[in-house]
Amino acid sequence: MRYLSTRGQAAEPSFCDILLGGLAPDGGLYLPEETPRVTRAELDVWRQLSYADLAFAILSKFITDIPADDLKAICHKTYTADVYRYTRNGGAAAEITPLTKLEEGFYLQELSNGPTLAFKDMAMQLLGNLFEYVLAKRGEEINILGATSGDTGSAAEYAMRGKKGVKVFMLSPHGKMSAFQRAQMYSLQDANIFNIAVRGMFDDAQDIVKAVSNDAAFKAKYKIGAVNSINWARVAAQIVYYFKGYFAATANNDQQVAFCVPSGNFGNICAGHIARQMGLPIAKLVLATNENNVLDEFFRTGVYRPRKTAETFVTSSPSMDISKASNFERFVFDLVGRDAAVVRELWAKVDAGGAFDLNGTPYMDKLAGFAFVSGASSHADRLATIRDVWQKHGVMIDTHTADGVKVAREHRQAGVPMVVLETAQPAKFAETIEEALGRAPVVPEGLQGLEKLPQRVEVMNADLEAIKRYMVENLA
Numbered sequence: 001m002r003y004l005s006t007r008g009q010a011a012e013p014s015f016c017d018i019l020l021g022g023l024a025p026d027g028g029l030y031l032p033e034e035t036p037r038v039t040r041a042e043l044d045v046w047r048q049l050s051y052a053d054l055a056f057a058i059l060s061k062f063i064t065d066i067p068a069d070d071l072k073a074i075c076h077k078t079y080t081a082d083v084y085r086y087t088r089n090g091g092a093a094a095e096i097t098p099l100t101k102l103e104e105g106f107y108l109q110e111l112s113n114g115p116t117l118a119f120k121d122m123a124m125q126l127l128g129n130l131f132e133y134v135l136a137k138r139g140e141e142i143n144i145l146g147a148t149s150g151d152t153g154s155a156a157e158y159a160m161r162g163k164k165g166v167k168v169f170m171l172s173p174h175g176k177m178s179a180f181q182r183a184q185m186y187s188l189q190d191a192n193i194f195n196i197a198v199r200g201m202f203d204d205a206q207d208i209v210k211a212v213s214n215d216a217a218f219k220a221k222y223k224i225g226a227v228n229s230i231n232w233a234r235v236a237a238q239i240v241y242y243f244k245g246y247f248a249a250t251a252n253n254d255q256q257v258a259f260c261v262p263s264g265n266f267g268n269i270c271a272g273h274i275a276r277q278m279g280l281p282i283a284k285l286v287l288a289t290n291e292n293n294v295l296d297e298f299f300r301t302g303v304y305r306p307r308k309t310a311e312t313f314v315t316s317s318p319s320m321d322i323s324k325a326s327n328f329e330r331f332v333f334d335l336v337g338r339d340a341a342v343v344r345e346l347w348a349k350v351d352a353g354g355a356f357d358l359n360g361t362p363y364m365d366k367l368a369g370f371a372f373v374s375g376a377s378s379h380a381d382r383l384a385t386i387r388d389v390w391q392k393h394g395v396m397i398d399t400h401t402a403d404g405v406k407v408a409r410e411h412r413q414a415g416v417p418m419v420v421l422e423t424a425q426p427a428k429f430a431e432t433i434e435e436a437l438g439r440a441p442v443v444p445e446g447l448q449g450l451e452k453l454p455q456r457v458e459v460m461n462a463d464l465e466a467i468k469r470y471m472v473e474n475l476a
């Protein structure tokens with residue numbers, strides 16, 4: 001399997017190269033040259049598989065440069081009930097991503113039972129093991145530069161801490177994440193982990209990651225890699241739980257399912273889009289945003305209008321405070337029939353700080369065929385949804401999942417189960433849970449008192465050159 005850049009001006013590498021390389025050298029994002037299709041016979045077999053075996057079956061279609069036995073071993077090492085042990089019911093779940101039924105045909109899929117209580121662990125734990133394997137085979141090292149709005153950072157740091165040949169530099173928006181999220185990252189004292197709190201929003205941090213990656217000489221000299229969902233391996237790993245959720249919510253492979261995905265950088269729902277392109281019977285993908293509704297606006301109007309930092313709200317679902325969604329470019333590449341010249345033209349506008357409008361183009365008609373619908377949620381909606389789900393079902397949900405539940409309820413369809421992806425646990429957002437319910441969320445065993453630990457973080461301006469200098473000094 002070879003990979004293409006959405007901008008069409010890069011060589012076509014194989015999986016392990018893009019795992020270490022992240023962003024394509026032409027500034028685009030990698031996608032498989034052809035999306036593999038799944039047969040009905042395969043679906044019938046996959047329905048019976050454990051999470052680790054399902055991950056192996058799906059990832060084998062995308063990863064052809066790691067021997068099958070090794071890939072299988074990596075999947076089994078990654079997806080164990082012990083790693084994903086912070087389940088709602090308090091015990092290890094063999095399914096890894098179990099469903100919680102709220103009512104007939106309406107489910108939460110628990111994706112946040114891993115070490116950092118967010119769905120990012122699902123892919124990041126695999127990435128950690130893949131990096132370790134590939135770096136050892138090649139005798140290489142990697143220095144990861146990442147950006148986080150709250151969850152990618154801790155998931156990456158927990159997955160990479162102490163890993164040989166790997167250093168992590170993580171940019172986070174100064175003062176914008178929850179106290180628990182900050183403590184998860186900044187309390188790590190491992191020598192290979194560097195936290196930089198940037199004065200700005202997530203988008204400023206992500207721009208710096210992309211600018212560093214586009215500096216070919218710096219990237220090569222300092223062996224810079226990526227763990228954000230600009231790295232295809234992240235998206236590939238996230239495809240798996242759509243299949244698992246589909247099998248859990250249905251009795252057979254003739255049925256259809258809808259997934260509702262709390263969205264920011266468009267990585268999670270992009271994986272759902274790929275699963276649907278592979279042939280998983282997904283009736284629709286429901287995209288939920290918070291007050292930062294750039295993506296909702298696109299799916300309602302055909303206008304993609306990323307906002308500036310000053311127009312991006314700090315909300316109570318902070319991990320979705322994103323106004324420039326990286327993976328949206330992957331979706332648009334498919335929408336425009338994989339015509340890289342069109343993507344280059346559209347992103348020339350976006351990269352210059354502008355917008356694009358698909359109205360009056362042939363792509364607007366095609367959009368309906370991709371089965372996306374959307375909606376947005378506000379702080380008041382979030383509080384009401386958390387309260388309602390708690391009172392009606394006795395289930396406590398986090399603020400991002402609440403955005404998903406609110407929007408999912410607006411798009412239910414008779415006879416089609418709706419699965420809302422539960423992207424984080426309430427323990428990470430205690431302040432808003434207390435505001436909604438008048439009580440604190442339960443913090444899982446072993447994660448209590450994190451906020452009281454000493455923290456190690458460098459506060460810096462969103463200054464590309466200063467951040468590069470900081471990295472160079474710490475790599476010396």
Ligand SMILES: Cc1ncc(COP(=O)(O)O)c(C=O)c1O
Pocket residue numbers: 118119150151152229262263264265266267268269319320400423424
């Ligand atoms: C808890 C949570 N929910 C939702 C999202 C949005 O996911 P994505 O950026 O893949 O759209 C994020 C961040 O990515 C997150 O951390």
Ligand SMILES: N[C@@H](CCOP(=O)(O)O)C(=O)O
Pocket residue numbers: 147148149150151152153202227228229230264265267268319320326
């Ligand atoms: N919401 C993320 C932002 C980065 O998204 P990614 O999926 O591209 O890593 C976060 O919590 O950090």
